[in-house]
Amino acid sequence: MNVTKILTICLAGIGGASGIIAARYWHESSKISVVPMWGDFEPLETEDKALGLTLGTLDAFTQSATLNKKAARWTAVSVLLSAISGVLGNVLGND
Numbered sequence: 001m002n003v004t005k006i007l008t009i010c011l012a013g014i015g016g017a018s019g020i021i022a023a024r025y026w027h028e029s030s031k032i033s034v035v036p037m038w039g040d041f042e043p044l045e046t047e048d049k050a051l052g053l054t055l056g057t058l059d060a061f062t063q064s065a066t067l068n069k070k071a072a073r074w075t076a077v078s079v080l081l082s083a084i085s086g087v088l089g090n091v092l093g094n095d
Contacts, residue, residue: 008089015081022074029067034060 036042037059038052 004088004092008085011081011085011088015078015085018074018081019078022071022078025067025071025074029064029071032060032064032067 034053034056036049036052037055038048043049043052
């Protein structure tokens, strides 16, 4: 086995692993739920309930966006490494 084949296999493997990491982040982001921000007891006033739900929703959106950002970056790494692996395998791998 020559160096090019070993390199393409390594790049493909690392690309696949980074794709799995990205999938894990996206899976985690889909499990975030809204937790109302009103403490131990639900408020009696409608406005206070709405504010607590709004703040909880904003917090959930922020957490989900952070995980989505990480997942998108890992996906970009995965695509880049897989593309390099494919090009090296096709262009330089012709024995």
